[in-house]
Amino acid sequence: MTPTSTSAPATDTAAPGGENWLRLDRQICFSLHAASRAFNGVYRVVLKDLGLTYPQYLVMLVLWEEGELPVKKLGEHLRLDSGTLSPLLKRLEAAGLVVRERSARDERSVVVRPTRQGAELRERAEQVPRRIVAATDLDVEEIRDLRDRLDVLTRALDAAAEES
Amino acid sequence: MTPTSTSAPATDTAAPGGENWLRLDRQICFSLHAASRAFNGVYRVVLKDLGLTYPQYLVMLVLWEEGELPVKKLGEHLRLDSGTLSPLLKRLEAAGLVVRERSARDERSVVVRPTRQGAELRERAEQVPRRIVAATDLDVEEIRDLRDRLDVLTRALDAAAEES
DNA sequence: GCCTGATTGGTTGTGCACAATTTAATTGTG
DNA sequence: CACAATTAAATTGTGCACAACCAATCAGGC
Known part of the structure; x- marks a missing residue:
């Protein structure tokens, strides 16, 4: 939909000095x-001590x-x-x-709740963010900026995938 | 490490002087x-016509x-x-x-090569990058910048994972 | 020739992502 | 009340990512 200005030369991929779309694109998707x-x-390395995978860690963060x-x-x-x-x-x-247990109010719904052991894991997990930030070798400002850009990108991509 | 207060579930993780590492980190990993x-x-949507998945497309790009x-x-x-x-x-x-076939020079090695059909697919694939770039809703400069930042980040992360 | 060690792919097992289908419970409507 | 439509999880099937392990091959020495 977005009428992204056709300013970009609609050249074939063999533009000598200009944009090689195929190449550029390859770089983006490779990079991401x-x-x-x-x-x-x-995360695999840092979370090994906790016995969590990356997505499992995300779940525990929310809980x-x-x-x-x-x-x-x-x-x-x-x-x-x-x-x-x-x-x-x-x-x-x-x-x-x-623990997972069916809601009494709505028997279709399964409620997830951390156990005492799961809650205690949080204390050990609190060292994780610092180690991850350190691994990125970026300062807080750069991370915040990158995060914001990725969020904008994600929204655009979701919107584009929607209208297909 | 917070004191062993197992009672309060919503322990405030905000450091008084500044960074709330847990929150910030969650944003980064969520975002990425x-x-x-x-x-x-x-990519799933765009590549459906070609019958390729995203990683398969990456392989074909290289080939x-x-x-x-x-x-x-x-x-x-x-x-x-x-x-x-x-x-x-x-x-x-x-x-x-x-096609995959063992090298005659070194029988341990398997050489991968696009078939005629695979080579022909390239022409149909050349419209893909433009559609992806359009979906990002970013211009070429922004994409290039984001790519470079991601590459730097990847190198830092790989290096950090190495020395563990 | 025969060993030893390194290299190259392959296989197996675990886990995540997502589409499509299934099952059970709830809600809306006559 | 009965019954269709909707909703929430679970299940099934395909594919990717990676660690750990295995088999075949090659290269060096003897």
Whole structure:
């Protein structure tokens, strides 16, 4: 939809000195793909002591903040669906970090809540952010800026994927 | 480390003087995670016509550029190991887009090469970058800048993960 | 020739992401 | 009340990412 100005030369990909769209694009998707996996790798190392994976850590962050909430709400916070969350939550339950129980008010709903053990894990997790920030080798301002750019990008991409 | 107050669930993690590391960190990892999946979603839509997934598209980009190369080299370009590439390449081979054959010079090496059909797919793929760039709603300069920042970040993260 | 060690792909197992389908419970409407 | 539509999770199937392990091959020495 966005009538992004056609100022960009609609050249084929063989522009001699100008924009090589194929090349540029390759750089973007490579870069984002690589950054995502590199982040995942650092979290893997840092979280190993806690016995959590990266997505499991994200789930626990939400639960530490919100206390307790149904799977549906959890999925909205994380933008994940039940197909991803159900097995993940079962693993967290098997590890003794959360409990899942059907709501008495609405029997369709399953409420997830950290156990005492899961809540205690929070204290050990509080050293994680500092180590991650250190690993990025960026200062707080740069991180904030990068985060904001990524959020803007995500909103644009979601909107573009929607209207297809 | 906060005192062992197991009672209060919503312990305030804000440092009096400044940074709330936990909150900030959550924003970063949320944002990057979300951006990565949002990108994936857009590629899913755009690549559906070509019958390619996002990582398969990355592989084909390299092959279109390099012509033919062993799995090892392909993995270095993409930073992926054989556990990821082997089944992916088998799917591309089953789709008739690449062939895999053992090198005669070194029987340990498997060389991957696009078929005629795979090479022809390139022409249809050349519209992809433009659509992706449009979906980001960013101009070329901003994309280039973001890419560079992500590359710097990736190098820092890889280095940090290494020395653990 | 025969060993030893390193290199290259492949295989297996665990976990995440997402689409499509299924099951059960709730709500709306006659 | 009965019954269709809606909603919430779970399940199923495909594909990616990566660690750990295995098999075949090559290169060096003897």
